[in-house]
Amino acid sequence: MTNFSKPVVVIDNGSFNLKAGFACDNHPVCIFRNTVGRPKYLQGTYGKTPYEVYVGDAAVQRIDDLDLNYPVYRGKIVHWDNMERVWHHVFYRELKAAPEDRAVLLSCAPTTTMKDKVKCCEIFFESLNSPGLCVKPQSVLSLFGSGCATGMSVDLGHDITGINPVYEGGSIEYANMETNMSAHHLSEYIKESLLQKDLNLAADIDKVVEELRTKYVYVTKNCAVTRQQYMKTYKLPSGEEVDVSEEVFMAGELYFQPELVLNKKVNCLSLPDAILTSSLKCDSDLQPELFDAIVVHGGMTVPGLCKRLSLELKLLLNRPVNIIESSEAYGVAWMGGAVFAGSRESQRVWVTQKQFEEHGERIVRNRF
Template sequence: MVFEKPVVIIDNGSNMLKAGFACDNHPVSMFRTVVGRPNYLKGSYGRKPYEVYIGDDAIDRIEDYELSNPVVNGRIAHWDNMERVWHHVLYRELKVAPEDRGVILSSNVNTTMQEKIHCCEVFFETLNTPALCIQPQPVMSLYASGFTTGMCVDLGHDTVDISPVYEGGVIKYAHMMTNYAGIQVINYINDSLRDRGHDFGIHTLEILGNIQKQIYITSDCAMSRRNYKREHILPDGQAVDISQEVFMAGEMFYQPTLVMGEDKGILSLHDAVITAAMKCDADLRTELFDAIVPCGGMSMIPGLPGRLGIEIEESIHRPVNILTSGEAYALAWLGGAVFAGLPDSGKIWIFKKQFEDHGAKIVRNKFM
């Protein structure tokens, strides 16, 4: 698709938003998908002037501001906040006029048609974008890995979605979820540390986020105590033993019942991948297992892709291909850049004039 100026790509995540230009090989802007309003409002928005902060600016004011996430479980839950985030991305982060740029917008595999129509209304009627393309995150992640058929394993902040993709289209009836994602990891670590008498007060989220970065997964649970030992240094210099937390939080992906001590409805990651593949036609399974793409922030946990391959192979008794990337956290965004350069991508764009003439009908035709 040919535009006079580089296309803008926006990947909406529940925890992090990635944005940039199709001509680049990495997002220009990455920040927390969070909006902050003063605590004294107590939900009474619009009655008097106040400052709204977005991303890291909002988190820096956590003591005085109420924070809310416009994206929940991969879907937009608060449209006014999401509109503010998009406005912030275009004008302040990327410093572009939306009237001059086509936009590629990522969507969750469960995004409804009504939500896609609402996105078009915001971009065409409020932001005056000349052209918009909405693409599912699993498809974009496969594009970034050089495939159009395969299995996307998206390990996000509040959902883990396993989506089989065939020739650039999501097989929605085979979509699976594990009911265990980044937020559950943080909650598990927090509960475990509290049981041991550690309470970090208002800085809890920041400290838990740093501890989360130390999670790892082993290919073999038999390991020496010395290799198992982990500590985290608090801002006041105190050292906290987090050996159990960072090991068990990672192991939850593969042995949830063992870690929790009971069945809480959490599906192990490899079982979810296998189940999703088995829901598809038998002729497709070989291609799906030959291109398993972990992506999202949690896929960066050391050892996770290797263990996933081991567990799947032991279950189905055949080799599989796990495609790893050093930028798995931004794989959907990178796939958007690949998609923007495809010669046939122009067939899927919606232009402002088309939306004005045909409305929701053309959205249904283009973004099924």
């Protein structure tokens, strides 16, 4: 049994945003862009001269002067030195907590390899000196965060949309699916469409695209909407009002009809088809339970998406489904981590610093 004296730190490592806080809280303490920035003038000659490193939103604000690196790509950690710097920033700048006092529950992508989990242990135990670590897939945590142990996790991320079935708190990895259509593609579609309109956007284009995707994109229950319902205008930074009806309507449809919107053959699955395919890979006795809890989460959830998904799945499956959506979809996996870290079941799956020193990789394979 493992008992830590202070509340556990829960870190949800996203490709776009990182969320961190304490297991005793209902909400993350901090949410910031998962990025590290170094001055452009160094041009790769790092280490020769002293320089300031910026993490998170502070780096994004100085985007013109910095080279930005994103340590997590498609849910996988691709730059370990920068990831370590981000975790260091979480403890010392954001949470104001000493890592040697706090065990950590870390979320990972469902496809994370054992090698990467061992690497996480090395960083937390050897560099940050944490007393304990637990690595858990985001798909499993999102179900815990919604009060379920069996169901399907539908993670709408920045650069990946993942469908992951979970049975009694365990991820069914062989049935994982990706749609190859994510929020990044929605942004690209809006950007291309705006560039064709020949608007005077210049340096503001990325900011405009981001605002349209986060605040204007929506999904309707039925594609057959009247022109009146469909009209949307947007005020550009210059003060000019433009019609963005097509951009924000079609961007939402990319999740459901990618080939129709892009008007070409693409290597993408619609969201309902990906969920159906994933469920068909699972045991037929298990499928009804999976459809009773389809948890839609992630920072890129679009208004109206869950209602449309429910309708389309009912038509495909010829049976009712239960879609669980949250008003705080961005934080469902983090909240699940906070719930799990405080539960009795979690006691068996922690790796302590002492155990890692004694058994190394073997204990990691055993526990995670």
